[in-house]
Amino acid sequence: MAVVAGRGRGTVAESLRMTRTLVQREIRDTLRDWRIVVPIVILTLFFPALMSFVADMALSWVAKYGEPIIGERLLPFLLMVVGFFPISFSLVIALETFVGEKERRSLEPLLATPLTDAQLYLGKTLAAMIPPLLASYLGIAVYLVGLYFFKGWTPPLILLLLVILLTTAEALVMVSGAVVVSSQTTSVRAANLLASFIIIPMALLLQGEAIIMFWANYDVLWWIVAFLLVVDVVLVRMGVRIFNREELLGREIDELNVASLWRTFCGHLRWKQWFFGLDEQRMPAWLRWLGTLGGLYRYDIPAILHRSRLALVAVAVGLLASVYVGYAFAYRYQLPPDMLELDLVSAETFAELPAVDWLPAFTIWGVFSNNVRALALAALLAVFSFGTLAVALLMAPLAIVFFFVAQAARLGYSPVLFFSAFVLPHGLLELPAASIATALAVRLGATFMSPKLGTTVSGRWLWALADLMKVFVALVLPLLALAAFIEVHITPCVVIWAFGG
Amino acid sequence: MIQLTGLTKQFDGFTAVDRVTLSVASGEILALLGPNGAGKTTTVRMLAAILRPTTGQAYVAGYSVTEHPREVRRRVGLLTEHPGLYLRMRGQEYLDFFGRLIGLDAEERTRRARDLLARFGMPDAWRQRMGTYSKGMRQKMALVRAMLHDPPVLLLDEPTSAMDPHSAKLVRDAVLGLRHHRRAIVICTHNLAEAEALADRIAIIRRGRIIALGTPAELKSRLLDPPVMELRLAQPTDGVAKLVSGLATVEDQGEDWLRYSTSDPQKINPLLLQTLASHGLGVVTLSEVPRSLEDVYLRVVEE
Numbered sequence: 001m002a003v004v005a006g007r008g009r010g011t012v013a014e015s016l017r018m019t020r021t022l023v024q025r026e027i028r029d030t031l032r033d034w035r036i037v038v039p040i041v042i043l044t045l046f047f048p049a050l051m052s053f054v055a056d057m058a059l060s061w062v063a064k065y066g067e068p069i070i071g072e073r074l075l076p077f078l079l080m081v082v083g084f085f086p087i088s089f090s091l092v093i094a095l096e097t098f099v100g101e102k103e104r105r106s107l108e109p110l111l112a113t114p115l116t117d118a119q120l121y122l123g124k125t126l127a128a129m130i131p132p133l134l135a136s137y138l139g140i141a142v143y144l145v146g147l148y149f150f151k152g153w154t155p156p157l158i159l160l161l162l163v164i165l166l167t168t169a170e171a172l173v174m175v176s177g178a179v180v181v182s183s184q185t186t187s188v189r190a191a192n193l194l195a196s197f198i199i200i201p202m203a204l205l206l207q208g209e210a211i212i213m214f215w216a217n218y219d220v221l222w223w224i225v226a227f228l229l230v231v232d233v234v235l236v237r238m239g240v241r242i243f244n245r246e247e248l249l250g251r252e253i254d255e256l257n258v259a260s261l262w263r264t265f266c267g268h269l270r271w272k273q274w275f276f277g278l279d280e281q282r283m284p285a286w287l288r289w290l291g292t293l294g295g296l297y298r299y300d301i302p303a304i305l306h307r308s309r310l311a312l313v314a315v316a317v318g319l320l321a322s323v324y325v326g327y328a329f330a331y332r333y334q335l336p337p338d339m340l341e342l343d344l345v346s347a348e349t350f351a352e353l354p355a356v357d358w359l360p361a362f363t364i365w366g367v368f369s370n371n372v373r374a375l376a377l378a379a380l381l382a383v384f385s386f387g388t389l390a391v392a393l394l395m396a397p398l399a400i401v402f403f404f405v406a407q408a409a410r411l412g413y414s415p416v417l418f419f420s421a422f423v424l425p426h427g428l429l430e431l432p433a434a435s436i437a438t439a440l441a442v443r444l445g446a447t448f449m450s451p452k453l454g455t456t457v458s459g460r461w462l463w464a465l466a467d468l469m470k471v472f473v474a475l476v477l478p479l480l481a482l483a484a485f486i487e488v489h490i491t492p493c494v495v496i497w498a499f500g501g
Numbered sequence: 502m503i504q505l506t507g508l509t510k511q512f513d514g515f516t517a518v519d520r521v522t523l524s525v526a527s528g529e530i531l532a533l534l535g536p537n538g539a540g541k542t543t544t545v546r547m548l549a550a551i552l553r554p555t556t557g558q559a560y561v562a563g564y565s566v567t568e569h570p571r572e573v574r575r576r577v578g579l580l581t582e583h584p585g586l587y588l589r590m591r592g593q594e595y596l597d598f599f600g601r602l603i604g605l606d607a608e609e610r611t612r613r614a615r616d617l618l619a620r621f622g623m624p625d626a627w628r629q630r631m632g633t634y635s636k637g638m639r640q641k642m643a644l645v646r647a648m649l650h651d652p653p654v655l656l657l658d659e660p661t662s663a664m665d666p667h668s669a670k671l672v673r674d675a676v677l678g679l680r681h682h683r684r685a686i687v688i689c690t691h692n693l694a695e696a697e698a699l700a701d702r703i704a705i706i707r708r709g710r711i712i713a714l715g716t717p718a719e720l721k722s723r724l725l726d727p728p729v730m731e732l733r734l735a736q737p738t739d740g741v742a743k744l745v746s747g748l749a750t751v752e753d754q755g756e757d758w759l760r761y762s763t764s765d766p767q768k769i770n771p772l773l774l775q776t777l778a779s780h781g782l783g784v785v786t787l788s789e790v791p792r793s794l795e796d797v798y799l800r801v802v803e804e
Contacts, residue, residue: 017601018602021598021601021602022602025587025590025594025598028590028594029587029589029590032589033589104585105581105583105584105585106585106586106587107585108546108551108579108581108582108583108585109579109581109585109599109643109646111551112549112550112551112574112577112579112581113574113599113602113603114571114574114575114602114603114604115602116571245551246551246552246553249546249551249552260514
């Protein structure tokens with residue numbers, strides 16, 4: 001028997017060899033498909049050359065009207081465009097990777113090889129990315145050579161590096177997202193439909209980048225590169241974690257089994273009961289009713305908080321960062337002294353708050369419902385942002401609070417007294433409630449990124465959702481209600497007592 | 502070589518394979534028979550370490566499919582239900598690709614690939630793009646891919662489907678040759694004649710459970726009615742039925758032949774021959790009426 005015992009198996013070199021073998025095959029296959037090659041060649045050679053010519057014409061034209069700045073801004077913008085167009089093909093290739101093979105029935109022999117899930121995922125990702133990315137670099141080169149000959153223009157090296165990094169990061173975002181889509185769908189048609197979730201944000205991003213290019217604020221583009229690289233890491237990690245050869249073959253149709261999902265969700269909503277250690281049968285009905293809830297507080301909520309500890313840490317880090325951001329902005333954007341005259345704070349000040357349009361009604365219900373709305377929005381945003389926007393939404397008000405704390409300190413007030421009077425009375429309840437709700441929202445969003453092995457994404461997500469709902473109803477809402485009462489009736493008294501005249 | 506214990510696979514609450522326990526030794530061919538959707542392909546996919554069992558355990562070539570799936574995949578040659586070739590590639594490129602993934606060196610990849618292509622009567626396929634292959638050639642190419650690394654375990658899903666009779670014979674001969682070389686082979690097939698011709702043992706699977714397992718002869722004797730014997734006489738059968746009915750049940754009779762059934766042919770047949778001889782009746786032949794695996798299969802599956 002000639003079975004190979006595995007040349008250096010398990011080593012990095014072996015892993016790279018396997019991945020390279022897959023990448024080579026995939027690229028060779030891609031380059032044999034004229035439907036991909038012809039447009040790439042057009043976008044790589046013809047289009048950039050045309051752009052050089054257009055740029056030259058545009059420069060000459062705007063110069064006639066004494067607006068050379070438009071032409072100057074046009075050149076970097078077109079540089080970005082000629083870089084982006086070829087990489088748009090990476091999306092098409094990546095969407096087709098797994099689900100296309102599944103439809104052509106060529107996937108199963110591949111899955112039966114010793115390739116690991118990670119090698120398969122990375123091999124397919126790289127193979128989808130390399131040809132369009134090389135075409136993109138070549139397109140940039142053609143454009144620059146053309147411009148050099150037409151106008152003698154060469155871009156600043158830092159701008160060239162920025163565009164190359166931006167193009168590469170965008171390609172990786174599209175490919176890693178598309179490979180995840182491709183590995184989770186059962187038909188190319190479904191994958192193409194789901195690609196909207198990649199195309200729409202990328203289109204918006206590109207429009208934003210175009211505006212920034214014309215604005216010539218390249219610092220912002222560097223921040224976008226950094227953001228895209230973070231998204232790349234998140235998507236690749238998510239892809240590696242949720243990619244699973246079993247799922248690829250186990251699922252034949254994209255059927256949404258609502259009844260099964262509902263049963264699973266309801267199952268997660270249940271909790272172990274606890275009747276205060278007393279005999280349930282001999283308890284009065286009202287006490288038994290309370291006891292039914294007892295287990296939720298005794299067993300379930302502590303367990304939920306325990307399994308959400310990483311998310312809680314992430315939120316805590318976010319809160320600390322918001323303190324820093326608040327302070328940093330306070331020293332950059334200093335308020336005039338007359339904007340923060342705390343000595344003038346009185347009962348009338350709080351009575352006039354409802355007149356401020358952008359603030360919620362200063363009533364218990366107004367404050368409470370505003371907080372609930374904000375946390376519900378955070379949970380919704382968390383789903384679409386792997387949890388990051390939920391943290392951002394919590395950080396924003398806290399950064400504003402610390403912005404004012406710092407301003408107060410700068411104007412000679414005690415920052416501790418300011419914080420203790422304005423925030424602490426209700427914040428003692430509101431802040432933990434908001435932090436816990438945000439942490440559970442983060443867990444909900446992050447489920448897509450790191451599902452545990454042996455569990456499905458939907459199963460984990462429903463579990464996180466049930467946890468969020470239980471904690472929200474049983475813990476967060478009561479705390480927020482109490483905090484709203486304190487904020488409306490007690491905090492103003494403390495503020496007036498501490499500062500008022 | 503292959504050992505399954507309580508192997509179960511569930512998909513979203515649906516049990517595709519239900520507590521399957523069986524073994525296949527080196528040099529043995531096991532045929533998995535069953536209607537569409539019975540769980541044959543899922544069982545094979547678990548043995549190839551592509552699907553993970555929900556419960557139970559499977560050892561292939563000494564490795565657990567759950568704990569050492571890569572080692573299992575190195576030692577298994579899988580012929581999938583559909584050939585699943587990359588049609589833009591040439592035969593050489595395709596086999597080279599899979600040979601590399603399995604870890605064969607360049608010289609061995611080429612030698613094994615060329616030998617196998619020649620054995621299956623398609624040496625020219627080496628240079629041709631697979632998109633130009635006929636259905637049978639594609640199937641044979643997939644078989645070459647499965648056998649490329651000469652694995653100790655072969656899992657063959659419908660190995661001769663889409664093949665002409667000559668190609669099918671080449672494949673059957675190759676499979677028998679592999680048995681001779683002590684490979685453990687599992688064949689999933691709907692071709693009952695082929696299963697009977699190739700398999701040492703047969704497992705009939707229905708709704709994920711093995712409902713019959715044994716050699717073809719065992720299954721027939723266990724699952725079919727008592728064997729029917731056919732007696733051909735040198736003269737007309739007048740009065741013979743009366744003689745036979747004292748020993749066995751007469752099923753049918755013609756001018757010079759008669760069929761009877763008996764649950765104990767080893768005892769009854771000699772006795773019957775003696776009786777006929779003592780009455781001066783000449784017997785031309787006495788043979789068992791052939792019963793096919795199809796009879797067994799249909800009876801078991803319909804039950």
